[in-house]
Amino acid sequence: MNDDALQGFRILIVEDNALLALTVDSILRSAGADVVGPVGLLDEAEQLAASEPITAALLDIKLNDDEVWPVARILAVRRIPFVFCSGHFDRGSLPAEWDGCPILAKPARARQMIDALAAAIRGTG
């Protein structure tokens, strides 16, 4: 799994489950990415999204009692590509605001995450 698909990219990870955050962090690092986060609280995620230099982001939608949409909006404003990753939503149930945004269904394999992010960064996601 050590490749360089995300070499040099700064990827923001928003994920409230600690083990998943740890695991995704490991996966993305192993793909060459610099990881921003991981972060599980909405306000911290908004702060990072607004202030950090970020190439792309992987966003878990459900964050404890919150949902990740404000973060996505900040990223969208900053034209930073992002990929949703959720067990609750799929392409069909995603709010209309996010029509066309890439989304990964949980549980997602490491390869899928890397490819999705890479594609989003390339602008073809």
Next chain:
Amino acid sequence: MPRKDDPAPARGGRSAKPKPATRADSPADASADAPATRQKPPATRIVAIGASAGGLEALELFFDAMRADSGVAFVIVQHLSPDFRSVMDELLARRTRMSIRAVTTGTAVEPNVIYLRPAQQTLIIQQGVFVLKQEDKKTHLNFPIDAFLKSLARDQKDRAIAVILSGTGTDGTLGAAAIRDAGGIVLAQDPTTARFDSMPRSLIERNLASASAPPNALPRLLLRVLSGEAPPFAEEASEHSWSVDPERQIIQLLQRRCGADFGYYKKSTVGRRIRRRAEMAHLDDLAAYVEKLKQEPEEIDLLSKDLLIGVTSFFRDADAFSALSEKALPKIMAAMSPRRPVRVWVPGCATGEEAYSIAILLKEYARKERMELNAKVFATDIFGPALERAGRGVYDDSIVKALGPDLVERYFDANGSQYQVKPGLRRFVVFSPHNLLKDPPFTRMDLVSCRNLLIYFDDIAQRMVLMLFHFALDRNGILFLGPSEAISELADEFGVIDQQWRIFRKLRDVRLRESFRLLPSPSLRDDPALHHEPRSPVIAVAAAKARSAPAQRGLTKAYDAILDRFAPAGVLVSRDGTIFHVFGDAHRYLSVREGRFSNLITGVAIEDLRHTIGAGLERMRGYNTVPFVRQVRCRLAGEDEKAFKVTVERLNGSDWQDEDYCMVTFAEVAPPKKVGRRARAVEAEIESVEAVELYRERIRDLENELRATEENLQATIEEMETTNEELQATNEELMSTNEELQSTNEELNSVNEELLTVSAEHQRKIDELVEVTLDMNHLLKSTDIGVIYLDHDLRVRRLTPAIADTFNLLEQDIGRPIEHITARFHQPELFSWIKDVLAGGPACEHEISTSDRAFLLRILPYQLGGETAGVVIALIDITRRKNAEIQLRASETRLSTIVETAVDAIVVVDERGIVQSFNTSAERIFGYAAAEAIGSNVSILMPKALGRAHDDYISAYLRTGVGKVIGTGREVEGRRKDGALVHLDLALTEWSVEGRRYFTGIMRDITGRKEREQHIRLIMRELSHRTKNVLSVVQAMAWQTSRTTSDSEGFQERLSRRIDGLGRSIDLLVRREWEGVDLEELVRDQLSPFFDDAGSHLVLTGPPLTLKPNGAQDLGLVLHELATNASKYGSLSVPTGRVVVGWTVTAAPVALFQMSWREEGGPRIAVPTHAGFGGTVIKDMLAKAHKAVVGMDFPPEGLVWRLELEAHRIVRDVPEPEQRTARP
């Protein structure tokens, strides 16, 4: 002819040679007298009489007129019903002294005997002996008359005689032909006198009848036949010619059917009406119409109705009635008293209008004068149906116009457009049938009102009726006629009260006539049924004139001329001298004198003739028929004395019948010689000189004789005078007695008349009652309802057979008290109920039952004149109704219980959508009370949008029959009263009662189910998310584990342990419904797999704390890894080791969650040389995810692990800091 072999006749020693005997006997018979039959018994002549329908009457007339000793044997052959016992013998026995016998076989013929044919047997005669044969039943038609006549013709040859009387059909015709062929005689009843003329007519039409005559004239003909005279008998035949003028025939038919003699009605009127009826029947030939009348008696009724019904109305000619009221009533009414009623006669009252008008007039007069009216109006008419209508007194609304509203209101009860005379007026009027031309009149009338009736009568009848009215009226009584009717001949007897309106007053009491009965009119004169009517001379003369008038007028004139020229002057008088007719110049012998006029010839004859005529009439008394002739010298007015021959002669002739008339004729006796006047004078002088002496001597003798006689006479006269005085006294007494009797008699007469009319009314009432009773009996017999009528003493008066079902009652129990009867039901109160009703209580109803039946007992008072006179008990079997009621009630209760206890709402609406019923569940589901919902449109139970469409939907369904909902279930939304919507499962059915359709909706509230379904869907989705999250975690664990484990066994072992740990965390979360996890619980749970007895190995210190779900999962994983390490290398790897876990949450400003893990009592440890997945989790995971600070020390006595992070990242809420020590 083998005479020797002829069996000898049974009786009379008769010769076996009938023919010569007959010839020899004929002259003897011709005398028709007893002496002839005495000499030598001749062969008995046999007269066969054939009769059928109507024959009895004819037979009676025949034998009435037939002498009993004629020496003839009569054989009556009638058509007899086989099932009917004939009483002919009894009936005829009253008419004849001849013996009457039924024929048996072998009976020989005897003279002066009437033989009757027995029913069902064919009678023939052979050699003078009767033979009976059983009638052949196979042939439907039997002609017994023909059969007997044929045998008679064979047996008696030309001695056979047959008489055919009334009867239908043509039986007898063939037999008559046989008799005529054999040379015998056939007599037929004159068909016009036969009730059924077909049998005799058949003979006459075939020219078989030797002669025909009315039945009472037939014996005379028969005797002439027996006497050897051969028909035809010219005078009889012509007199009883059966072909008569059809109009006369019609009048005869009418008279026979309805008793009215239209011969006295004006010919023109009657003829016109007859022709009109004939035209209506499409018959232009009156003869054909006569045939129709004979066959259809109803047509006679219609014709008579046409002839009898005149125009009438109330107060016809109102001015006439006011004239009557003003000019005539005051006097009549003044004479009225409570004991003396005003008597009024209204003959020819038709339908009663005139009679009621008079009654109203009287009532009105009495009302104005404030008198109590006491009056009797006798209203009579010949025409029964009209009287019946008059008696009912019901008229249509045209009377309002005729009478004016006031009178109508006062005297009539309105009933729709009909008006009935009130009883108060009705009781003054008595209607009765009366034939003015035939029946005796009413008497002592104050008023006779007869308007427009006389105009229908001819002159004779008019005169007669007027005389009759004169007789009927009291002195000063009023006669009120129609405007075009006159009193003509009776003008002297009546004073005029009002000429224009024909109101007259009777002037004096004088009897104008002896009898007021008219003879049958000429049209009926030869109707034999009427022959016994007596004739009065006036009418006889008038009738004779009328009869001869048209045909013989010319001849009469010739006679008159001859009489004038040649006949002596004469006067026709009755035997008491009343003048009827004066012939020639007889007036010369009569002179009218001053004083009361006498119509006796002895009163008007001139002085010199009077005594002679008187003597002549005297002579004619008794049976002297020798004319009385006397010569009398007398001086006629303006003439010299002459000699006249006076003849008084008695007249006898058929026209005069038993009355005797006398003819008085006068003839001038011519002087004996024709000499000159002078010569005659000289002759007289000489004669006188010679005679004087002779005369003087004679005179002296006579004077002497006269003197002696005078003395004698004087004595006798004195004697006579005494006797006379005595007689006078006796006579006066008799006179007064007579007068008393007379008045009593008159009173009795009038009472009798009244009784007769009242009786006629009663008879009508009785007929009605009989009819009503029959109706009621039939009703009682046929009804299924048991009814008992009880009288006031509770005795059974009537009952219906149906009552036997419940009471032991039968017809024979009528009259027994009801209390003696046992009922088949036990009802002790029955009699008290009956007595309550009897005591005036209201009608009552009770239900009673026998063992197997139920009855409705109804007790009604029997009202009689406002009083309860008994009770009527009606028992109606209501078993079926009762059972049905019970079943219905049970079924209703069952259904309503179901409806009311049903969990589902059950609502019934009609075809307009109006709620009819609404059960408890419906109340609960919709929030409406049943009372609110019933009567409202069902749309109140529907969401607004649906409700609006509902009415259209129903009407479309009713129109097209196409509906989507009926019979199928579906889910719908309903609306509660509070506006909330409810989900309903609806099943709709349709039903109909009495043509009205209803819909029943059964609705189940499925709102709760819907919510649960929603919830489950939500949970399922959540479950799916959580599962996916957990799988993500598992995936991450697998990924992490695989990175740090080289062998697959170790991987499997570790991964499954970690999944197990994850499972425990999830268990806890699920137990707390994913809301959070108690920290202490989490710790115990995660550590529990690592030791058996946690109590001795685990020490927990910290406040109660709830972790967020993610925090619990994260921390759970960390605790799992710490415990795994401890069980491998640390304190949990030895039995004596233990773990101390402590936690706390620091106070603000930033609450920090601090936790420590310290191992004690384990083997000595060293700092680990390499970190696996467990290490990463323990040291880095929380640091990375939750910005935690994790510290680890490895002193030899055991691992110490510390954690500090912002409490809100993993803790749900921060409790008050509270030191808590885990229990040992």
